[in-house]
Amino acid sequence: MGRFDLGVFVDAHHLFDVAPHEQSAAVVLTRIEAAAEEQCMSYGVADRLVVADCSDTRARGIAEDFGQHGFVIRHIPHDSPLTRANALTAEIVEAAVGREDLRTVAVVAEPGVALSVADTLHRAGRALIACTAGQAQAGPAVDRVITFTLDRSELRRLVARAVAGLREDGRKEVQMAELAAVLRGLQPGFTAGDYGAPLKRLLQQLAGPSYQFVEPDRILVRSLGAAGAVREKTPGGADAGSDYRSDSAPTLMSVMREAALVLPPIEPTDEAAVVKALRSVLDLAGERGQLRDAALSDGIPIQVVTAGLRVVADGYKGLGHKTSDLCHQAVVGTTWRVARDQGNPNHLLLRLTGDPAEPG
Template structure:
């Protein structure tokens, strides 16, 4: 039990796809150590390396989390001729050749990295553990596969795309089996198990303004005009969190959410990151017909803008910042402005000024 013969090599960026509750070093490392002891009779970490483009905030945060467990961070810039996969492969081969006491290597990276070193490791008498995000891969080249649950925020975007496509085709109802086929069409190889639960349970949890789940296995789709219309009611029948909404707001929420699916997701780590993401949402709205028309007219209700921001930066409210204040920061120095609705000072609108929006 006193020997140290386990090498662990991690690509921080690969963990972006893993559920946030499983991507930390405090979860990843115990699972690897348990598998190494059970499968390969290896004990104790000898080599610990994590590669990352440290200019990426999310990657740097993950790398630093592993560094607190004794890992060495190797910075691989995005424009470097040496890729992260190449760096990991070289380090693994060097460790296998140079350390006779290394019995087991665990790789947390794209499956191709583990497969590329499998022959070298096996010829040297080493065991190989591959850690994958989602569906287990590896086959006979890998001695053990550890599977981590995929981040469900990506599933939410996939489901929203599927619902939007079915609505455009005029569908109002669809069976779960058919919906699964649509999901696999959008994402080949899709498996609900990758997200840690059966598809039925996942769809029940994700149900919202765009669709609802009806037992035993039917998905009822809301039209674009109705999506977002079922809002929470505060005591006494008032709509929670707002004053009077313009009649167009529910459909605009749906349009905004679907439009925002094209934007890259960000981890809402700080106020500056969220404000930057909100500017991307506003830039998108200024280019999309229905959203642009509303923004140039009465203005977009702040709830519509928030709906787009939630798609891009889910959980941003956990930072404790008011959406209205984030909007004021994001619109500063732009063609956008935050204003009170005529006759209702409690209701905020985000407007695109026509003068600033005109070309030239």
């Protein structure tokens, strides 16, 4: 790259909805630079700015990732009169006016930000690349659109809401097209392609305790205590319990999975983060009637707890830790404790010993 004539302006919060593997600054910049070079627009990043409310841990993490690549980080508090969109717009216009060598501007933000500066940039002879989470209309105002794949954990929550609504309406079977219509009702503009795959494949991958996909295009809605909610197994000695069979376990697993959908997903690559996520699952169980009652009486089988953890930190087993070890860490300082089933010492239970609002 012989010259540096590309400006990149990022709203860290816009990347919240992007699939984790596409959130990194390295991936975002690689795609932007490739698109600019492909169209002979620009050949290197000159101006670099990322805006974020740095009091938000997630936004600050994304901003600091860009900071490692030379980006200036500008803190915009959530209650500031100056919005992130306004700050980006002002910075882009100033750069276009003050930098004659700036040939192309890439904007990673809501589509409205790119459109708001399009006329100014084009009058100044600059090209515009709009980078958005999910699909966005290009149109004549934008020279190139880069679309980032949406996070499928959000799709999992959306599908769970849709299936729950169908269950409440007494529906036991629907066609895929009907479920798609429900999804569009919950999220106007819903497009399966935003999540990187056709709807049929996505529904097959997300099928589980709440519904079953039947070829070629039927969706069977399961009740919360359906037999199809299979037992979970965890690796390693006392965690496994391959012959464990509690009458209530399948129902509790279904309730746990549905409850855990409200928790934010994490990348299961850090032990401390997984333990924190597991503690959130236990906190949630302590608030939910059926789970709380079980935890206060006989205790919740460890398989039920890990069913909830899988929703939040899918792939956590890649850490190589026994689930029982993670549970022992998660209950420290809480009213939960790990115990063995008196009827079968090979099986572990998590018991709630008091009010979850008063740990100790």
